[in-house]
Amino acid sequence: MSETGSTPKQVRTSQKKIRETNMKRIMVAAEAVFAETGFKGATTDAIARRAGVPKANVHYYFPTKADLYRKVIEDVCEYWLAAAPPFDQSDDPTEALCGYIRAKMDQARERPNGSRVWAMEIIRGAPVIDGYLHDVLQSWFEERTQKIEDWIKLGKINPIDPRTLFYMIWATTQHYADFAHQIQVLNEGKPLSDEQFAHASDQVCQIILTGIGLKL
Amino acid sequence: MSETGSTPKQVRTSQKKIRETNMKRIMVAAEAVFAETGFKGATTDAIARRAGVPKANVHYYFPTKADLYRKVIEDVCEYWLAAAPPFDQSDDPTEALCGYIRAKMDQARERPNGSRVWAMEIIRGAPVIDGYLHDVLQSWFEERTQKIEDWIKLGKINPIDPRTLFYMIWATTQHYADFAHQIQVLNEGKPLSDEQFAHASDQVCQIILTGIGLKL
DNA sequence: GTCTATAACCGGATAGAC
DNA sequence: GTCTATCCGGTTATAGAC
Numbered sequence: 001m002s003e004t005g006s007t008p009k010q011v012r013t014s015q016k017k018i019r020e021t022n023m024k025r026i027m028v029a030a031e032a033v034f035a036e037t038g039f040k041g042a043t044t045d046a047i048a049r050r051a052g053v054p055k056a057n058v059h060y061y062f063p064t065k066a067d068l069y070r071k072v073i074e075d076v077c078e079y080w081l082a083a084a085p086p087f088d089q090s091d092d093p094t095e096a097l098c099g100y101i102r103a104k105m106d107q108a109r110e111r112p113n114g115s116r117v118w119a120m121e122i123i124r125g126a127p128v129i130d131g132y133l134h135d136v137l138q139s140w141f142e143e144r145t146q147k148i149e150d151w152i153k154l155g156k157i158n159p160i161d162p163r164t165l166f167y168m169i170w171a172t173t174q175h176y177a178d179f180a181h182q183i184q185v186l187n188e189g190k191p192l193s194d195e196q197f198a199h200a201s202d203q204v205c206q207i208i209l210t211g212i213g214l215k216l
Numbered sequence: 217m218s219e220t221g222s223t224p225k226q227v228r229t230s231q232k233k234i235r236e237t238n239m240k241r242i243m244v245a246a247e248a249v250f251a252e253t254g255f256k257g258a259t260t261d262a263i264a265r266r267a268g269v270p271k272a273n274v275h276y277y278f279p280t281k282a283d284l285y286r287k288v289i290e291d292v293c294e295y296w297l298a299a300a301p302p303f304d305q306s307d308d309p310t311e312a313l314c315g316y317i318r319a320k321m322d323q324a325r326e327r328p329n330g331s332r333v334w335a336m337e338i339i340r341g342a343p344v345i346d347g348y349l350h351d352v353l354q355s356w357f358e359e360r361t362q363k364i365e366d367w368i369k370l371g372k373i374n375p376i377d378p379r380t381l382f383y384m385i386w387a388t389t390q391h392y393a394d395f396a397h398q399i400q401v402l403n404e405g406k407p408l409s410d411e412q413f414a415h416a417s418d419q420v421c422q423i424i425l426t427g428i429g430l431k432l
Numbered sequence: 433g434t435c436t437a438t439a440a441c442c443g444g445a446t447a448g449a450c
Numbered sequence: 451g452t453c454t455a456t457c458c459g460g461t462t463a464t465a466g467a468c
Contacts (some may be wrong), residue, residue: 018433035223040257043461044229054435059463095329116339123332124252126399133401141402158426165340167399172384181341185349186357186379200234202378210374259443270453274453275445 026051035113076114098205104173105201115177158213241267251329292330314421321417331393338394374429
């Protein structure tokens, strides 16, 4: 609207910075509120308050609640995919899988609310990100399961179903984020300490790798 | 109100039957609607329509939406606990654990919406069933992890952390219910067939049992 | 870009007839 | 026990001043 030719570059860039900062603040707040109350339960007002901005500003940056929600989910999905390098960069099954499991565990610890929002979206049948799911996840999955198949052919690991293996890894690592409350109840009411969490990562690696015929 | 002393027993029992039937219908419908839209997203109207009764009748049997929700959750939790016998009734680790895993997989297949409602409740931090969670789950868990510890002491299985083992079993088996949509996307868009599901159960048993040092 | 005020809508719960 | 009509509170989204 006010983009006149005379606007100094300085101003435009600083405005851009404000915009990015605010959007980030709002998205972080939204991730938490969506995780705690679900899509419908989250109110733009609660998100705004958490982000420390007036409600109208949320709608200024994200026209609708659904838009904001979609942005949060896509951001989480990108974050998920960033766990792949440890898996991709090694041809040794133990190193690749252990690295991947640890990366996923670290993510679950680092950003549990992202995991929770993702989980609830899938549980509901992915009404909002269904297309995205098809586009991004399918090809990602086929490439990686192929690598497992190759290891099996080479006799490096037991002949297991690669899909089941991935589901087990995803389910277990994300469980530590999504079911953190239940885990806390079963841990004398206290959240897992860093030591306990590191120990859990070790255990998950051990059981899964042993489970497919690898020695540690 | 109309409970006069002259009411024939016949009528009272048949009224009781009507009551139970209607409550059951409503709870089944509610489980599906809660699973698909979350607690806040579920409307009593949608639940009523799905159950084939007027909205006011839902409120007649369940004063508030939260009451209905709590009933559904507790019903699901009882159903969960019914998977324990295979585990309890054998002292052989392979038989006990394999039986438990298969029972949990069957439950995930049989009643996926129950699993989803449960999952979303825990993800949100269990605001509604927190007390229930403490009361029921804690003691259940301690008894069973003790059994695993005993097997370890007897050298029957590898020295793994029993908690991690249970979390892996829960996470993986429930993943087949909660993330069914994602699994479907990665299965050429088709839901798992009975054969595929049976195969998945076999695979989960194999990887986990092998993972803790058992031969099949 | 920020914020107050408000329009338009929707959903939980209930009153009261049958 | 069943059902229609309705009230009331709360939520999304926007209009328009600053």
